[in-house]
Amino acid sequence: MDTIFALASAQGKAGVSVIRLSGPQALPTASKISGGALPTAGRALRVLSDQSGERIDEALVLTFAGPNSFTGEDTVEFQVHGSTSVVSAMLALLAEFDGVRLADPGEFTRRALENGKLDLSQVEALADLIDAETEAQRIQAQTVLAGGLGALAERWRVDLIRAASLIEVTIDFADEDVPVDVTDEVTALLAGVVSDLQPQITGVQIAERIRSGFEVAIVGAPNVGKSTLLNALAGREAAITSEYAGTTRDVIEVRMDLAGLPVTLLDTAGLRETDDHVEGIGIELAKKRAETADLRVFLAEDRKDIDLPIRDQDIVLKPKADLLSDVPGAISGKTGQGVDDLVREIGRILKDRAGKAGIATRARHRDAMKAASNRLISAQEILKRGPEFYDIAAEDMRSAIRSLEMLVGRVGVENLLDEIFSSFCLGK
Structure with missing residues (x-):
């Protein structure tokens, strides 16, 4: 895998500019530029030089060892003086190293997703946080970025796996006496998830307004x-x-x-x-x-x-x-x-x-939750028809689980990723 780099702070003159480097060659490359070995995790004040030994700048170099970094990979950040010429020289120097290239838009965050540091809803929330202009937008984005929607989806998923497992056991022992009737527990689990889903589905419209504006x-x-x-x-x-x-x-x-x-x-x-x-x-x-x-x-x-x-x-x-x-x-x-x-x-x-907004914030979230809810309502009705229909109810539950997994990007969202990450800047 390539090592990627980009300017992570805003373009133009500034007191300090941050250049981010992530991937397998991050630490070796940074060590060559810094004139010596760097700590695998920590910070050091170093003189940065090009490959001919000419001084570029004196900078604070921060190192983060994977998987304990934003991307889950070895990561280095150079905090250089925010001169246009210094930044240009550093970016040109990094591009000279083999296996090191300029990052695509959103590629740092995409690697965080691929390495399990963020789920898809958190990636979307990060984009919302970057675009936030008001206090309500900031709070909403931070709630999802902190894992609020992912935690809800996981709780629903656990309940549905439990319900589906109980039904599967009943199907497996269809020709034998099952010691315990699981219908009441399964029905309660499905009803609980459906009850949780409804306010979240309803609240998406208001949450979208907080994102885009009333x-x-x-x-x-x-x-x-x-x-x-x-x-x-x-x-x-x-x-x-x-x-x-x-x-x-x-x-x-x-x-x-x-x-x-x-x-x-x-x-x-x-x-x-x-x-x-x-x-x-x-x-x-x-x-x-x-x-x-x-x-x-x-x-x-x-x-x-x-x-x-x-x-x-x-x-x-x-x-x-x-x-x-x-x-x-x-x-x-x-x-x-x-x-x-x-x-x-x-x-x-x-x-x-705005107080009626749910944690879910996008039409994609609403569609996934609505699909799950519809499947669960169908499963509830089928359960009433008796054990001979339990296999159909089990399939509805499995479909609901897949919809919730799509909510956080576990399955079936590859076609969305390019569109989502195209809105990110190079350094994110």
């Missing part, structure tokens, strides 16, 4: 102050405002951190009847985005003016509070009146929804 649409008639409110919430001039109705034609999106959650605010075209073809397209798009948004903020003088169905937890406010006198439920993006209250209310609603 959408909050600002909806109303033309010229009620939607764009002004968006600018006030964003704290910048994100949308053009004017006294002319129909200024906003397209959906304008602003990404922000609200109450620790990722939120995309949508400023939509004003809803009205129009003969303007382009404005009409914008209005239809506004309606579609409003229908799919997680939460809508309606600006309207009267609820009767709203021609979209109002859902539970939608927020309805009177616009242009600066032109009104002490009207409850009014807001003004121009003066800021009511804006803080709106931010708190949006945060409260979305945090309440």
Whole structure:
């Protein structure tokens, strides 16, 4: 197997840059560059030189002996001065050694997966953690990265193996008297796993929103102050405002951190009847985005003016509070009146929804758990039909176990790996 290397810290000038080296030639290569043997695990301050003996830099060299490293292989990290020229010289030098090459995107993490240091759900969580922008995203990614989903899957797997084993014993002794009726225990084990799976399946949609962001649409008639409110919430001039109705034609999106959650605010075209073809397209798009948004903020003088169905937890406010006198439920993006209250209310609603998220975070997780659940429900029904059908129930249980193994990447996910690791940077 090749030894791989890459810059593990960000590109560009920095105080310190980290270059990572992993594989069977990691320690011998690092020793040659460092001018002497290195400890198999530990750290040393060394002068780094090229193969002609010319000094490149003085660096802290950290060594990690496999399997007690991130990749499970012998690993070395060079903490060099973060000069572009130093980093370039080190990368060029490493490429000169036989059996040592630049890593592919995500290859360090892929080796961690192949060497049993991470399961597939943890790999996905690591990618989510790198991309995390808000506190909620960080917490969610850390939960899965710490092995939360893998631990759940393993517990379910153990229960199902126990249930399948009991049924197999009954099948094996079909022509003899089995001393104990195992049906009640098997039924209880299946029911327990199904009960655990359901909230996780339901919670994936919310968990996906924490990863990708909740959408909050600002909806109303033309010229009620939607764009002004968006600018006030964003704290910048994100949308053009004017006294002319129909200024906003397209959906304008602003990404922000609200109450620790990722939120995309949508400023939509004003809803009205129009003969303007382009404005009409914008209005239809506004309606579609409003229908799919997680939460809508309606600006309207009267609820009767709203021609979209109002859902539970939608927020309805009177616009242009600066032109009104002490009207409850009014807001003004121009003066800021009511804006803080709106931010708190949006945060409260979305945090309440986020609390219903499960540990599973991706559509792939939901599909695997749903497949397992469907098989187990089928097995429960088949068990009621008597011992002569137990072999069918056992196969359903085995299928459920395979689905849970796919959840953490034990089987059947090879075709997913290239796609997953392509989102990683070279040093990860």
